[in-house]
Amino acid sequence: MRIDLHTHSRASDGTQSPDELVRAAAAAGLDVVALTDHDTAEGWAEAERAAADVGIGLVRGMEISTRHEGQSVHLLAYLPDPTYPPLAEGLTRILEGRVSRVPDVVARLNALGIEITEADVAAVSGDSAASGRPHVADALVQRGVVGDRTEAFTRFLNPGRPAYVDRYAAPLTDMIDAVAGAGGVSVIAHPWGRRSDERPDAATLAALAERGLAGIEVDHQDHAPAARERLRAIATDLGLVATGSSDHHGTGKVDHDLGCHTTPPEQLHRLLELAAAAAARSGRATPQPLLLP
Template sequence: MRIDLHTHSRASDGTQTPTELVGAAVAAGLDVLALTDHDTTDGWAEAAEAAERQGLELVRGMELSTRHQDHGVHLLAYLPDPTYPPLVEELDRVLAGRRGRVPTMIARLRELGIGIDEEDVRRAAAGTAATGRPHVADALVARGVVADRTEAFDRFLGWGRPAHVDRYAAPLVDVIRHVAAAGGVTVVAHPWGRSSRRRPDEQDLAQLQEIGLAGIEVDHQDHDEPTRAELRAIARNLGLVVTGSSDHHGAGKLDHDLGVNTTAPEEYHRLLDLAAAASAASGRRTPEVVRP
């Protein structure tokens, strides 16, 4: 059983429609796929219809933008009620922050002599609810300024680069509580990837577990083997679910092919059991796993 619990479609910053993503997952030999677009559920309905039609098990989720102790933390949320008002309010604020910084990024790029405008970004972001840096990067690719998103982030848009602009991210503790109250479960995405400097650490994760955190994404392309071993040991010490996934963005992210990392079936079923318990405790109407 091959399970990939972290992927993106054009509803956020992937390059495939939800239908295309499901088809690619089937072609890659996956049995279970989670759609976890950034801060939006806009792709859920199309993905569910495609999964039913193509015989793929689908878990509906999101990747939420949060902040904890002055560090950005991405949080995977699975199977929450998407209508839960506090969660909706946070998503609206995060999406407004994503969209709101685009004009400033464009202005900074123009100061660097790069002839890009908002129409370029709108074309790159067609069909998404979560316009942001990846679409500015795509506009730069379309203009021939850079070869791909990676170069765009490395030269212009990443932290500390000349066109980087900060934005709102929801408090991590609040979001974990909101997802739990909405009947869902949470997993910290690639916790020690990129520039996280090993935060959150084991003590942080233990405290987050007390308020509802279910697991950590251990097997991810941003984690080398020693990092994975250390995170797996922490998960074992705390009894957290261990997940693995591709963080697939279609052509938008290199070396993140569907199924490049997977979640063990026993860990997947632990996660679903926790989701079922959270749903029952919340009393809310939560989405079911789409099964063939």
């Protein structure tokens, strides 16, 4: 069974509609795919219809922008009730932060002599729940300033680059609590993928596990093989689920093809058992996995 638990559609910063993404997952030979758009559940209904049509398993989720001890941390939330007020309010504030920084990013690019407008960004973001840096990158590609998103981030949009603007991210522990209250389970996405100091470290992950963290995304394209093995050992020691996924964004992210990393079936089953227990504790009407083999 091939299981990919981290993908993005145009509801956030992917380049495929939820329908196109799910159909591409089936065509790639996946048995189960999770839709985990940034800070939104907007693509769930369309993905559900496509999954039922093509007969692929679907796990609904989202990737939440958080911060912990001064560090950006992405939190994958699986099967929460997105209407649970503490979660819904947190997501709204995060999305507002995404939208609000676009004018400042555009202004910084203009100051560098690059002709780009907010309308250009809006034109490429389409029906996304919120415009953000990937859409600015797409507008730069459209303008011929860069060849792809990677170049846009490397030259202009990453932290420390001339057009980078910080934004609000929710406290990690608050979001772990909110996901649990919403009847879902949380997994830290690519924890060491963008850092060289291996933070959050084992002690921090242990404290987060005590707080209710369910798992760690171990097998990810941004983790070197040695890092994957260290994270897998930490997950085993702490009794956390160890997932794997592509972090697919369509053509918006190179070398992240659907199914390039996958989650073992036994790890998915553990995650779903934890989600069922969280749903029972919360009393919320949570989304159920669809058509799992």
